[in-house]
Structure formats: C-alpha cells, structure tokens
Amino acid sequence: MTLRPTDSSALLIDGKLVPGSGGTFEVLNPATEEVLGSAAEATAADMDAAIAAARLAFDQGTWSRDHAFRARCLRQLCDALQSHIEELREVTIAEVGAPAMLTSGPQLEGPVEDLRYWADLAENYSWEHDLGSATPMGIPTARRVLKEAVGVVGAITPWNFPHQINFAKLGPALAAGNTVVLKPAPDTPWCAALVGKVIAEETEIPAGVVNIVTSTDHALGAQLCTDPRVDLVSFTGSTATGRTVMASAADSLKKVFLELGGKSAFIVLDDADLASACSVAAFSVCVHAGQGCALTTRLLVPRARYDEAVAATAATMSGIRAGDPSKPGTVCGPLISARQRERVEGYLKLAVEEGGTIVTGGGRPADRDRGFFVEPTLIAGVDNSARVAQEEIFGPVLVILPHDGDEDAVRIANDSPYGLSGSVWGTDPERVNRVVAGVRTGTLSVNGGVWYSADAPFGGYKQSGIGREMGVAGFEEYLETKLVASPATA
Template identity: 40%
Template structure:
C-alpha cells in the first residue's frame, strides 16, 4: 500500500514495514486531526500485534542480513544521506509536524532544519567506532596475553515516541541506533504518526538504507505499543513519554533482561534571583513554559522568584503573557498554538481548576479564547499564591501553566527545587556566577541552564534524574546506549594452560 488521497480528500497511509507501505492486519484506521480546528486530514492503520511481529521480523532479517555487513564508513554514508533527505524536505516535514500536533510552524521548521546535524554527527561517530587494547599481566613471563574490546550493536531496537516533537525525538533514538549498527521498529504516537511514515518513505526512496532497517507501525499504546515492548525478539527498548508508562516499560525490560532508555516527565524549576536581568529572565521563563504551548518535558513550570523582586517580576510576566499572539500554528506570526488534542486540553484545564481549589490565584489566563476555532486553545496561564506542595506544583501538567512561587534565599530555593519526584531540567537566572555554580552543583537535575532555557545540541547529553528517566540521549553517551561490549582474549604464550587455574 502506498500513500494516496482517499475519496474524501484525506491522506491515507499504510504501515511502513520492510521498505514499503502495506495494509494493517486489522483493517481499522486512526484519524489524524489538525488541532487548530479539529479537522481530519489523514488516516493511518491501527497497528496490531501481528503488524508488530512483521516489523520485528523484517528488522531481524535486516540486522542479520545486508545491514549487518555495513561497516562504520558505510553506515556514515547512509546517515549522511538521511541528513540530505531531511534538509531537502524541511518544509514538507515541518508542515506535517504542525498539522499533527499544532506546534508552531516556526518551531517545527527550526527542528527540521537542525535534525540533519544529528545524523551527520552520529555518522562521524559510526566511522570512529572501535574497541581498545587492554594490557594484562597474565602469562607475562611466557609471552603473555593480549586483550581488546569490540563495540557491537544490540540488535533490534523497539522505540516508542510521543506527540510533542515527533521527528526530533525519533531522531534522538534512530540516529545513534543506526550509527551503532542496530535496526529499528518505531511506534509513533497515535496522535502524530504521519511525519514518521512520510520520513520512512523518503528514506527508503532516496538513501541506501536497506529495507527492514527502519520500520514504522502506528497504533495505540495498549495494542501496538504493548506488543512491541513485550516482544521477545526485541533487544533494546527506547521510550519518551510519561513516567507512569516508563515504569511499566522498565518492568518489562527487567523481566526480559534487555537494556532500556527512558526519557520521562519533568516538573522543572526556573529560578530567578534578585541580580538577574529582569527582561532576560522574563523572556527565558516565557520560553520555558509558553513556547510549544508548554507541551515539552523540560517545561519550566515552577517559576521560583526571589521575594524582593516577586511582584515586579509577576507584573512584567503577566504583561508579556497578555501580548502573546494565539492563532493558526501554520501562520509564521503566531506565537502560541493550540493544545495537541481535546483530551489533553481537558487535562490542562482541570489542573487550572485544581490550583484555584487549593488556594492558587489565576493572575492571567486560564480560559479558552472565544475567537479561535476548535476545542484546543487555552490562554497562557500564570498562577500565583502557589505553595510548592500544591498539585499544580508537583504534577506534570504538559500545558502552558506557570506556577510562580516566592523564595527568600539560596538554601530555601534549593530545597524547594529538589522537592519533587522529577529531576529533568532547571534554569537559573542570576548575574552572580559564583551563585550560579553553587546552584548547578546542588540542583538534582540532568540539565541546568544558566541565563538560558530549552537549549539542546546533538553533542550534549539529554536526560534526567529520579523519575525523569534512565540513560541519556544525544552526545556520545547516547551512542553507548545502543552498543554492547565484547572482550576478546588472545593467548600468545604457546604454553598449555592449567585446567584448574584462572587465567
């Protein structure tokens, strides 16, 4: 089955398995909607366990077949080709992303423009993969032994990605997995499957990646997702999503005794000290919570502000929030788009209500605008009079809701910042670099930005502490998540070993 326009004008896609589109075994399909107005614009198959079986079998065949013969230089060439494909189709892929999840076209285009760097970076690492020689003293008097290590792929990777930045979060897994020599079965979110299917089609058409190396099975988590996680022929799991689901996947990985990378939730503190450049800090806080409509795992949703500047900060923050332009995310002038789907809107709205019930005050926003289409818009929302133990300050909302909390000194804000189950990211706004260094050392988070927020790079590890996950994406550290080490011993002594001794 190939992509085509159905009779109703919608784009129809198939599963992408073994280098080609094919129909799903169930015959059922999932609608894909544009969050701006709720219109259905595409459909995809509702993947089943049988579909996952076919995809895993194709990935296994590719791993044991042609892809397994590709050396590091050949893998680099293919990864460079994938980068070329993304760069040639930036506008198309960016529009697909926005039409799926309602994020700003300016952000999605920026992501697509940068993704080629990931494939080129990991292609370079693929070419440099190798082990190391280890001197040992065994049998040294008779010529000794030599030892070296090999870095080898794990096999078939099963990956599940969320709806908020689909192709970027896929790339963070796929690029290092391919560089290491693995094959890949991908279950994208049922809300945002189209960009992955189109990407797979482009890669198959325009690169030398062998069939079966990258497979895409859309579907629901309890069906296709669970089948992939439970599959006994998958050698590694990679997941981005909620901490609740991440725990369940970790349990299965433990039972299967396979490695797992989990990039999970966050409730990140964004800390503003009295020495901060106020305008810069307000911009950074907006970037941390209202950009991407708050639908990012690193959202700076807890805004801690020193008590001496608290009121001034809140005034400036609400003034800026009132100027944010909501609208069609495909319009380059729009500054904040809709929530990705109605159920998530209900979740976000319920948290705002819960905050008010627990004593918080809505300083700005919190309502659905009445001049925009669809069901998924909510105003940028600022809550004050928030205590750190309130639900809105402890649970991940995944929407444009900021809780502003005053603090008196460094010791207090460090305790408050760390008083959470999560530990993904943090921001520190101060002109005192000694103070910044003290905070960086003591904050329990995998990433800390100083006078910046939401910066990422293909070279820099990304991941969290505590309930925010296991393992790291990006950087050399991500490649190591997709490799296993083999130690090889050579006895060059020529002597007969004592069968009852070690070494």
C-alpha cells in the same frame, strides 16, 4: 518523488510500504479539529512481522559491521529529507500543531540535519581499543575491548516533538549498527510514516533495518517491550507509562532507556535582572503551548520581590496569544487533542481549589471557537507542595513560587520527583555555580544558555528517566561492550 498526505497511509515493514491490517485511523488538525486524512492502523500481526524483519536483518545482514555503509545511508536519508523539507514542514504544522517558527529548529530542520552528526560518529567512533597486556593468574594475556550494536531496538515515541524524538532514536541506533522498529504516537503518525516512505524509496537502507508501525493500539508498544526478539526498548513519554515499559521489559531483562517527565525549576537569584528573567520564563513556557518535557514550569523568585515578579511575568504572558500555528509570529499553538486540553483545564481548576490565583489566562481564547487552545496561564499563591507545582501539566502553564535565598531555591527545585532540566539566573558566578552544583537535574541553562544540540547529552535524574539521549552518551546507549582476551605474543 512528491510527498503527499496519502503517502502516509502505509507501514514500513521489511523494506516494503504496506497497508495496516486494521485498516486506517483518522488524523486530526489540533488547530482546527478538522480531519486531515488517515494513517495505517497496524495490528499485533503487523508488529510481529516488523520485529521478525528487524531480527532477521540484524542477525543475517552486514548492517551492524559496515560502519562506512551505515554512515552513507544516514547521509542519504538526510539529503532526501532535506529535498522534501517544505512538504514535511506543512505536514508537521498541520498534524502536530507546531508553530511554524519551530520547524526551522527542533521541530524539523534541526533533527533532520542531526543525521549528519550520527553519520560522522559512525565513521569516527573508536569501535575497538587496546586494553594492553596483563598476566591474570600468571598467564600472559592481550586484551582488547570491542563496541558492538545491541541488536533490535524497539523505539516508542510521543507526539510533542515527533521529528526530534524519532531521529534522536533512529539516528544513534542506526549509526551504532542496530535495526529498529519504531512505533510513533497515534496523534502524529504522518511525521513518521512519511519518513518511512523516504527510507524505502530514496535510500539504500536495507530491508528490515528500519520498520515503522503506526497504530492507535497502545498494546503494540507493550508488544515491543515483551517480545524476546527485541534487545532494547527506547521510550520517551510520561513517567507513568515509563514505569509500565520498564516492568514489561523485565521478564526478558532487555536494556531499557527512558526519557520521561519533568517539572523543571527556573531559579532567579536576588542579584539577577528580575524583569528580564521573568520575561524569559514566561515566554519559554508558552512555546508550543508548553508541550515540552524540559520546559521550565516552576518560576522561583526572591520572596521580597514576589509581587514585582508576578507582575512582570504576567505582563509577558498576557501579551502572548494562543493562535494559528501556520502564522509566522505564533509562539503558542494548540494542545494536541481535546483530551490533553481537558487535562490542562483540570489542573487550572485544581489550582484554584488548592488556594491559588489565576493571575492571567486560565481559559480558552475568546477568539478561537475551534481548535484545542488554552490561554497562557500564570498561577500564583501556592507553595511547592501544591499538585500544580509537583505534577507535569504539559500546557502553557507557569507556577510562580517564592524562595528565601540561594539554598532555599535549591531545596525547592529539588523538592520534586523529577530532575530533567532547569535554569539559573544571576550575576555572581560563584553563587550561580553553587546553585548549579546543588540542583539535581540532567540539564541546566545559565542566564539563557542553550543546551540543545546533537552532540550534547540530554536526560534526567530521578523519575525523569534512565540513560541519556543525544551526544556520544546517547549513542553508547545503543552499544554493548565485549572484552576479547588472547594469548600475549612476545
């Protein structure tokens, strides 16, 4: 089988590739603003059918009980996707605007390979353990604890890292024995729809176990949240939408997992190599045009060296050009849409209104008359109370802030509604560890350490979310716990 863009104009419902009842909608290339093609436009009726298929597959099939079969199917899916990796790479660069360099990592190849981790976990996880005997109320009793799939999972995913986030939900949910209805973002439907075609035609995954519903209608996501046949909603996106998801799911008291926004701090202590640390901070916020919830977008530097830090950071950022994501050397590609570019540009205007200075960048690249590009931008001269320091911008924009020592740096880092990620740079291990212990965030990188991995739990504190994705902790989000008590035998 060869994957082509025309293959992505179908929904996957109950094991069949079907057209959307609402026709199709256009898919744009964010680097050129050209129409790439079309995707299937689902309606509420299509979503209803997908939920019904998932419910039936869970309730009447053997998927949730056959751990070895699930593992085999996940490995089949991994192998099949690997055989189409170059076709998927081309689609990902065109549809997402993802720099080609990232597709060998978290934008494509990494998440696909992670399916093997989930397959191994399905086979090796301790699905049952003996709690031992006891005599509650004088009755000799043997107890055992079972881990079982939650049921039907509604997965709602964003556009910035579609493969990574789609598979971070599909992988553990399926490995745990659940059935899934996936609603991907309307900006990047092809990445999900092409996976649906592979599932339908190249794996033994039973009908109804995976359903993929593409649509521009956000009400279909709300439908997943409110339908009582759905047992768990796993959502990744903005904090504002996360609140709506949580409220919508409340009526049926379904489990909710949320991976939301961030405004993460990059803390440079006064014993660190300032120039190196600032260069890393500048580079990282430009990757994929800053469209990553866990990117560090606040740079905290010693006040006594603030001007030096601003100069070093600006030097790196000014050398990074927003450009064609298909080119091997591109780090900063386009923003996903005109709407997102307008949002980022609104924050740049706000920064000046708040008394800040645009040190470098601040506009559209002069050499790009098409595409949703914004120059890598450094904002100085504001404090942590400024909106550009408090709110998630989701563009290649870094705010640099002064701190007055380790405790002050921790205070500023924590002075945020978010707590998703962060970074600490310093040479004294004891000082670094005290800062790490003080920062209220779900992941932290120390001196450039990489926390991203299939077996490493990811998630946030405060308004950055509820629960964890990836690793055993992420897998267990999709499980229920059952205690079985029986008469103890002599």
